[in-house]
Amino acid sequence: MPSVAIIGAGLGGIAVAALLRRAGFTDVVLLERAAQIGGVWRDNRYPGCACDVPAPLYSYSFFPNPHWSRRFPPHHEILAYVRRCADELGVTPHIRLNTEVTSARWESGGWLLTTATGEEIAADVLVPAVGQLTKPVVPVLPGSASFAGRALHTAAWDDTVTVTGRRVAVIGTGASAIQLVPAIAGDALHVTVFQRTAPWTMPKPDRRYGRARRFLYRRLPGAMRPARAATLVLAWFATRAITGDPVARTLVSALSAAQRRWQVRDPALRAKVTPTIPLGCKRTLFTNAWLPSLARPDVDLVTEKITAVEPRGVRTADGALHEADLLVYGTGFTATELIAPLWVTGRDGVTLRSAWRDGAHAYLGMTVPDFPNMFLVYGPNTNTGTTSVVVFHEAQARYIVQAVRHLSTGAAPLVVSPVRAAAHDAEMQRRLSRSVWTGCENWYTGPGGRIVTNWPGSGGEYTRRTARLDPADYDS
DSSP states (O other), rough: OOOOEEEESSSHHHHHHHHHHHTTTEEEEESSSSSOOTTTHHHOOOOTTTSSGGGSSSBBTTBOTOOOSSSOOOOHHHHHHHHHHHHHHHHHHHHHOOEEEEEEEETTTTTEEEEESEEEEEESSSEOOSSOOOOOOOOOTTTGGGOOSEEEEEEGOTTTTTTTTOOOEEEEESSSSHHHHHBBTTTBSSEEEEEESOOOOOOOOBBBBHHHHHHHHOGGGGGGGGHHHHHHHHHHHHHHHHHOOHHHHHHHHHHHHHHHHHOOOHHHHHHHOOOSEEEEOOOOEEOSSSSHTTTTTTEEEOOEEEEEEEETTEEEEOOEEEESSSEEEEOOTTTSSTTTTOEEGGGOOHHHHTTTOOOOOOHHHHBOOTTTBBBOOSSTTOOOSSSHHHHHHHHHHHHHHHHHHHTTOOOOOOOEEEEHHHHHHHHHHEEEOOOEESSOTTTTTTSSSOSSSOOOOOOOHHHHTSSSSSGGEEOO
């Protein structure tokens, strides 16, 4: 029976371990560098942190959650779901916490992993499931070290930090900031938001799930399927909107414009929050509270360029000093630096960094030539801007189970054909070159302009294309 080493105990790694166990494979270990499982939902716990994908789709289809309190669940409920999945799906006994893998190399027909303590762990199959949103970006701003107050990133929130009565400067207007600012406005003495690019927003169709609904879901889990199916349809429509369907794009754009007109009465402020980038170029954000929070008298939206951070606050290009006691970076992640700083060496001494010197790529987002029996979860071109990443995790987990089942027959190691991999990558880049994501600076694009994170189609297309492992895709 093949042994499998999974790196990372977030939703992706847990999905792989759970489905391997269900298929009868028990020689599985999940190596987690942190003291707890949960991935991004362990690390992100800033005020207002919640899912921006509807709950029916932000869960495994094989383990639906009847306990969500609302359609867009808060952070603590998602983290509780991750932990319950690990416990009830039998994954917890396979997890090793506080175990950071620093390198992995293919040696003598198998993988040898080395941890930060020097321990070596052997496995037949390697599954890096470290995610794309794990390395926070903190911009290098002149004078930032001189700031007299506290500075932190939303992904490294300190629970001892209080915003009550403080002047808070928030840099960024992405998914984290649009949740944080409404949560702290009114509690903080004053909030100053620094915006480089106005995001596209949409009304958030949120609602509470009452006791009767939760009771029904607990007694009849199948009753959750229609909501999941309906959410998949909405995700498909959103995909159409950002991939060029004129009807879908017009409807979404009109709804976003109507939200701005309804929630922002001040024409000057409305001009500031009106996007100048194409719809979908950056992630469209679902919110009911962001725009009203910017209209508060104790919240300022600043669009002038930041020139420096000073001991008492943030200086902008117009010469103004915006005083602050707390500086919060809502500036995202280095998503294009996949699996760094893990050092992976395949056959004949080929390193993954050298294979990816022109940008990360992988066949079906999972496997790379010269790296036998290695299957990435949330790898290159498997991010989604319109649906749940859990859909992709599940599809990858099912594919990996097929690979392990194939290897269990005594078959030779699976190393994807360079021809197949090159053809797949050419298709991805061709489709992505025509996508809206080329229209602005975003976290989907690497330094060379190559889009290395996003899948160009729908989640349904990815699920279909990964439904069956074809041994012909692999060299013997």
